[in-house]
Amino acid sequence: MLNQISLSIPLDRDGEEPIYRQLIRHIRMQIESGTLPAGVRLPASRDLARQLNISRISVVNAYAELRAQGHLSAHAGRGTFVSGEANGNMPTSNGNGSTPIIETQTSPDRSIREMMRLARNKPGVINFGHGAPPTEFFPVQNLRDAINTVLDRDGSTALGYEAPEGFSPLRAAVRDYVSALGIRCNADRVLITGGAQQALDLVVQALLSEGEVIVTENPTYLGMIDIARARRVQIHGISMDDDGIRLDELENFIIDNNPRLIYVMPTLHNPTGKVMPLHRRRQLLNLANEYNIPILEDGVYHELRFEGESLPPLKALDDTGIVIHVSAFSKMMLPGLRIGYVLTDNGHYERLVRVKQAADISTSGLNQRAIHLLLERGLLAQQLERNNRELKRRRDVALAAAEKYLPPGTRWNVPEGGIYLWAQLPKSGPNAAELYITAIQMGVAYAIGNVFYTNGCGSHRMRLNYGTQKPAEIEEGFRRLGRAWRELACDYSDIDKSMLL
Numbered sequence: 001m002l003n004q005i006s007l008s009i010p011l012d013r014d015g016e017e018p019i020y021r022q023l024i025r026h027i028r029m030q031i032e033s034g035t036l037p038a039g040v041r042l043p044a045s046r047d048l049a050r051q052l053n054i055s056r057i058s059v060v061n062a063y064a065e066l067r068a069q070g071h072l073s074a075h076a077g078r079g080t081f082v083s084g085e086a087n088g089n090m091p092t093s094n095g096n097g098s099t100p101i102i103e104t105q106t107s108p109d110r111s112i113r114e115m116m117r118l119a120r121n122k123p124g125v126i127n128f129g130h131g132a133p134p135t136e137f138f139p140v141q142n143l144r145d146a147i148n149t150v151l152d153r154d155g156s157t158a159l160g161y162e163a164p165e166g167f168s169p170l171r172a173a174v175r176d177y178v179s180a181l182g183i184r185c186n187a188d189r190v191l192i193t194g195g196a197q198q199a200l201d202l203v204v205q206a207l208l209s210e211g212e213v214i215v216t217e218n219p220t221y222l223g224m225i226d227i228a229r230a231r232r233v234q235i236h237g238i239s240m241d242d243d244g245i246r247l248d249e250l251e252n253f254i255i256d257n258n259p260r261l262i263y264v265m266p267t268l269h270n271p272t273g274k275v276m277p278l279h280r281r282r283q284l285l286n287l288a289n290e291y292n293i294p295i296l297e298d299g300v301y302h303e304l305r306f307e308g309e310s311l312p313p314l315k316a317l318d319d320t321g322i323v324i325h326v327s328a329f330s331k332m333m334l335p336g337l338r339i340g341y342v343l344t345d346n347g348h349y350e351r352l353v354r355v356k357q358a359a360d361i362s363t364s365g366l367n368q369r370a371i372h373l374l375l376e377r378g379l380l381a382q383q384l385e386r387n388n389r390e391l392k393r394r395r396d397v398a399l400a401a402a403e404k405y406l407p408p409g410t411r412w413n414v415p416e417g418g419i420y421l422w423a424q425l426p427k428s429g430p431n432a433a434e435l436y437i438t439a440i441q442m443g444v445a446y447a448i449g450n451v452f453y454t455n456g457c458g459s460h461r462m463r464l465n466y467g468t469q470k471p472a473e474i475e476e477g478f479r480r481l482g483r484a485w486r487e488l489a490c491d492y493s494d495i496d497k498s499m500l501l
């Protein structure tokens with residue numbers, strides 16, 4: 001028996017507040033006060049519109065907004081329900097034993113935040129949704145020793161404001177470090193930043209004005225989509241083939257739209273894990289030079305390659321200064337220290353420093369000194385070797401578990417490094433957003449794929465960070481994911497029933 005109510009909503013028909021906004025306000029108040037408890041089914045939009053004598057579209061819009069806020073959830077063919085998370089509970093049964101789902105109309109931004117919140121709140125969830133490296137790899141003892149040494153050596157100087165460009169010995173150490181990757185640069189062209197995220201943000205701020213266009217791979221790094229939104233620049237994604245960004249499409253876009261920046265992740269692209277081969281790297285550089293558009297290269301996963309031929313970063317192939325290279329020590333070692341860098345040998349450096357100073361004066365001097373010492377002591381190289389060995393092992397466990405548990409017709413990449421598996425569910429079944437609540441209830445979370453697209457596509461895609469989980473959890477997480485899919489897929493009429501076995 002479904003637990004459905006009739007709603008009492010006093011509307012002000014002559015007021016300035018649009019009817020659908022009033023509806024949102026009233027329903028939300030009733031949910032928050034407990035008048036509408038979790039699991040209750042709301043009237044169908046047609047019925048509520050008739051009951052209140054308003055247009056159906058007002059109800060549809062109000063329900064959609066409340067779903068996007070996490071207050072309601074919907075189940076195809078069964079109706080709209082008060083979800084649990086808005087008042088602190090996880091959604092449970094919706095009254096007929098089946099599971100409510102998030103609808104796909106939520107904006108990518110909202111659904112990922114909602115996703116993270118749900119996964120974080122529920123104990124026992126195996127969370128493949130993070131972008132972080134495994135915490136057990138963090139060199140806690142080495143860091144403690146380094147900080148003690150720095151404080152003994154530099155005392156209060158280590159705790160003052162640092163130069164906006166960064167701690168000079170670290171800038172020199174970064175120059176030496178990247179020279180091993182084939183990048184030649186002077187230490188005075190190295191800017192130390194608060195992780196790669198700040199480095200990307202500074203470049204966008206320094207090079208683009210509001211309304212101008214940045215072009216990226218599609219899908220791309222979610223943090224760059226966030227930056228573009230926050231800085232009010234337009235972002236356009238170019239589709240990828242096996243070798244990375246498609247240059248024919250890119251060139252057409254450049255001709256028609258005059259973008260100011262091309263943002264790419266040539267090695268271990270996030271989220272697809274793709275590695276751009278050497279010939280495509282050279283062609284991309286030629287194209288950028290031909291149209292004189294700077295390339296922003298994001299190299300945060302470069303050193304996490306555990307398989308395949310090692311390739312030079314774009315910056316190592318750049319002899320005109322068209323490439324701005326960004327990277328960090330986050331994925332390799334210590335995300336929480338927030339140490340990244342930008343390398344640029346074109347005219348942007350001074351402007352980048354000014355933007356950096358305006359943003360936060362300088363990056364923590366203590367953290368810069370600690371990372372500097374870890375580099376000097378050769379600990380990064382040791383750490384990388386150990387990490388990559390373990391990541392490869394976890395990759396293999398994830399591949400085997402995907403084969404064993406994910407539904408037939410699911411496809412995924414075979415990553416040559418890094419921490420992500422990029423999977424595509426069969427189109428005949430639930431998409432990644434629809435599956436999400438069921439998956440959480442079964443104790444597994446992932447990143448919903450369409451948040452990585454600049455145009456909202458990729459609905460059946462999901463990104464699974466196998467790197468953060470131990471092998472037994474990877475196996476169990478994939479098992480739960482397969483179970484969640486089968487449970488939900490029963491409702492899909494296009495499903496071949498043999499896929500549910």
Ligand SMILES: Cc1ncc(COP(=O)(O)O)c(C=O)c1O
Pocket residue numbers: 131132194195196197198221223265270298300327328329330331335339340
């Ligand atoms: C491609 C990419 N670039 C940049 C970052 C941000 O790195 P950081 O933690 O150094 O700011 C991330 C983090 O997930 C990332 O995946």
